[in-house]
Amino acid sequence: MNNKTGVLSGVRVLDLTRVLAGPYCGMMLADFGADVIKIELPGKGDDARANAPQINGESAYFMNLNRNKRGITLNLKSEQGRNIFLKMVRNSDIVLENYRPGVMEKLGLGYEDLRKVNPAIIYGAVSGFGHTGPYSRRAGYDIIGQAMSGLMSTTGWPDTPPTRTGTAIADVVGGMSCAIGVLAAYANRLKTGVGDKVDIALVDAMVSSLEIINIIYLNTGRIPTRIGNRYEAIYPYDSFQAQDGYVIIACGNDKLFGLLKQTLKISELEDARFSTNIARVTHHAELKAILERWTCEHPIDQIVELLLAAGIPAAPINTIDRVTKDPHIAGAREMFVDIEHPVAGKITMTGNQVKFSNNKTSIRMPAPTLGQHNHEILKELLNYSDAEIEQLINDGIL
Amino acid sequence: MNNKTGVLSGVRVLDLTRVLAGPYCGMMLADFGADVIKIELPGKGDDARANAPQINGESAYFMNLNRNKRGITLNLKSEQGRNIFLKMVRNSDIVLENYRPGVMEKLGLGYEDLRKVNPAIIYGAVSGFGHTGPYSRRAGYDIIGQAMSGLMSTTGWPDTPPTRTGTAIADVVGGMSCAIGVLAAYANRLKTGVGDKVDIALVDAMVSSLEIINIIYLNTGRIPTRIGNRYEAIYPYDSFQAQDGYVIIACGNDKLFGLLKQTLKISELEDARFSTNIARVTHHAELKAILERWTCEHPIDQIVELLLAAGIPAAPINTIDRVTKDPHIAGAREMFVDIEHPVAGKITMTGNQVKFSNNKTSIRMPAPTLGQHNHEILKELLNYSDAEIEQLINDGIL
Structure with a gap:
């Protein structure tokens, strides 16, 4: 099931992320042809599996962000699960996680632990506030990234409250920032053999996206606020x-x-x-x-x-219905793509916005059902036998 | 002036972009240590040089997005200018442009022209609607990306008009998508020797960022609209x-x-x-x-x-003033950075949101004044003499 085409073919990614920001990052790498292995908690999986809308009991929210990934379950709190993960890290290129800072270290799986078994590993982390600083351990969600960065204070109308953007933009921009970081670190590691850790905070990512808004205040003292749909410097x-x-x-x-x-x-x-x-x-x-x-x-x-x-x-x-029927966006640019899911049936996903000339991105595989590739991956990567794998499943490790 | 540290040290980028989306992409690569050479129109330069706020006649808008870049002027419409550019392409890794589709081809500098002189070149393009499809030649601006993608229809309150996000989010997300694409293509080229073209449309990038919003309509038929600051699926x-x-x-x-x-x-x-x-x-x-x-x-x-x-x-x-004084965001995470500019004096920029452990990002150099590095770069890259360079300046080529 490995993809032989795509700019990232041959790159292996272990994706521990849940919900949105981290999975969006893993999705970009998977769409580019990387072998992204999503690792979920046995019996439960990614929280987003419960998110609406559900189609035949499968979450369309989850299926969009996790297409093109293979999936296994693994209990990282068990010694055996931890050891299996470390063995996988030995022959992988990138690890992605979006736990609250400190969680991976507590599991003995922080960057410093992983680089001991594979000094070339690239470790990409997305969290609300990042792995350093006084707010580091606070929970970070999209709306908190939008609020604390100042974005909401500048979105909306003079007579409305501060307003969030209609999509989870802090999660998306955080996920994109993580993809930029891990890809730059990966290019460097191809030349030097040495890996790196990439630490992305949703709040930082939104602050960067506010560029000119910050710059106005920092360099003139005027506080930008809500001005509706017009812009600060040009009209009409x-x-x-x-x-x-x-x-x-x-x-x-x-x-x-x-x-x-x-x-x-x-x-x-x-x-x-x-x-x-x-x-x-x-x-x-x-x-x-x-x-x-x-x-x-x-x-x-x-x-x-x-x-x-x-x-x-x-x-x-x-409106959203017009977008999905637009002859340019939906037609020529292929921004909506159908795929057949074994449980949900035919579903429509968002296409990838990065269009290469020589190495097409593709949506070649639906999101995994929970633990779908347990046998396939443990055999392929670690040479486990079917009997050993069944034992791990019975023991609640997988 | 080349940077010896950073994950992209040793990577050379020719940055033809103007205003926001393209320059944001080049800024990410420059912050990571790439040698980004900004190429501007002689006598005029990037339109953003005229943007407010101005400090001692230098645009803070421009200085933020173009820090860490070196700058030359070059008239690409002249045969000599075109030849100088092609010589630079021969010993560069990445070219970035955000002209309207067709402009580079008309100059004889499209991807097909550049790959002839350097098959390994990575060509990153950002435009409103992308290089294919019926709207390809339309002008694309941030507000058009926000409008046509459906984002504005879902931002705001039930009793307000569709609302734009308080920053130029389509430009930023377009620039980030371009950075993701060129870095993935560059990693591939390190392994295969073959370059690629990355074609990013602002509208596509925003459609991708709308993920669950599209998915709701596509899979249930309900059209998501403006619901203020609450989210579709969770409360409070x-x-x-x-x-x-x-x-x-x-x-x-x-x-x-x-x-x-x-x-x-x-x-x-x-x-x-x-x-x-x-x-x-x-x-x-x-x-x-x-x-x-x-x-x-x-x-x-x-x-x-x-x-x-x-x-x-x-x-x-x-509010923006609170963000810039926050002990976590401004303090520990260093999201605002001072730099000394030769004309503007001490100015404050937005820091980079990608934090590496082993290879720091840094704001090491202010944005170039127009043509500041003409001599330095033409000597270093192409072995031109001072006399030849002066002649090119007199002839309006530089």
Whole structure:
């Protein structure tokens, strides 16, 4: 079942992660062709197996984030389970975990333990606050990453409370940061033979993503807050009410605003209040009102078509159903992929966003059922016999 | 000025990117020790050099995203400029660009052109819609990525319009996806000698980040929409009004809700409506009202301290000024870093979120002024003489 194609074919990953941030990282490596072995608690497995929506008793949430992985169960709290894991570390390249900091060390499986049996191992850890510092042992969840990084304080409208992003963006950005770190460390280890530990905090990852927002405060003393859909420095670059929903018009410079004036032929747009970008930012509310008097009389698709034809950046604000049916996103870019799962049947997953020219990413295998590859992997990696494996299952080790 | 430490030391990157998504990708590689050479248009440079805030005429926006890079100017539209670039490609590992698809091909510098002079080159491209498909030539900006992916339709409150995330998250997630792709391709090339092209669309990257949101629609037919700060599947895992702002309480399971009941001793919480997670999700509005009667009488820091002491995940919703002064985030995790810039003086940047154990990331060099390293790099890489370089500058090539 090893994949022979993909940029990471031949790379073995032991994936101890649960729920979202860590599994997203493992999913990227698996989509690229790595042999990612998901290791779960016997009898229970990843908490996300219980998450909605369920299809024939299988979680679609879990199946998306764990496709292309093989799965075993292993009780790491038992001496035997720990030894099996250490043997697997000897012939693997990368270990991923997202336990609360200290848990792996307590199991005798921290980075310092693993590098003793394999100095080349890459150890990728995702946690709420990272493995150092005063908050290190606090539980970290997506909403806590969004809240403590300041992201929520800048998302929303002047008259709404701080607002979270509609997806678990701290988990996703944390998982992506971990993938970046382990891949960079792996490239280095191919040249030096020496591994590394990558320590990602959800909060840090969100702070990095806030780049210009932090920079404004740090370098001017002004505290950025909630300003709706407009941006700090350019206008009109915002959402506008259309007849049947909302539409984006994004004129990032004078040239594009000039095109907009030519196209709409609204005399008020010629006013001196709108003659430069800085003036437009100052008078954004008046400019928005003028543009919305026009947009609200036309349907989204007609506005987008008209503006794009004139060379003006514009887009619909898609609802999720529109996205999944879009001829570009769903069609040409293949961002939704069907796969046959042995229990759930045909299910639709999100495709991988990284498109290589010479080594395709592929969704070649559904997520494992709990312990599905216990026999296969213990034979292949460690030469265990069927009888030995059955004994381990009976003893609750697997 | 080459860096001798860092997981990517010895890796050379030619960075043609502008503004945010591409430069963020190059910044990650530069922070890891790669020799990233930013290549800009003579006389003008990256558009972001004009972005606010400006410090002594230097853009803090630009300086953050381009620290640790060396900089040259080069007119790629001239035959001489194009030839100099191709010579540099011969002894580089990675090329990054975020032009509109087709621009590099028109310059004779598309992936197919570059692989002819260096088959091992890794070519990383970020654009709004990617290099294939019907929308490929459309301009893509952050707000368009957030809008068309469906993210905005799920961010905000039931009574607000679709809402963008408070940072340019599509640009950041696009840049991170590009970093993941080029690093995976680079690891593969270390083993095979063969390069690859990585094609990232901002819209695709956001679709991937929406994982469970897409999955809900694709597998149940229900269209997820704006539900404020609560999540689809767990409660109480939300924001609550405190005396002096908002606070997060995140009880992801029955055990944590049990601890919350023990701690608060509010009899209504014992009600059958709140006895299971599914029941709490159904009755989320009533549960929120009960909890807010308590939270609104206490200051944020007191609530967080009390709940954390009881083992209940809780956090303040930080404003940006609080984040930059936080003893964990700013202190132990070093997420804000000062650097001395020759023109701007001492400025504060965002630190890198990827923490390695054996190979530190570092902010060792401020962003280049326009063309700062023209002499240094053309001598070092291509053996040009000072006289030849001066001639190129006079001819408008550099």
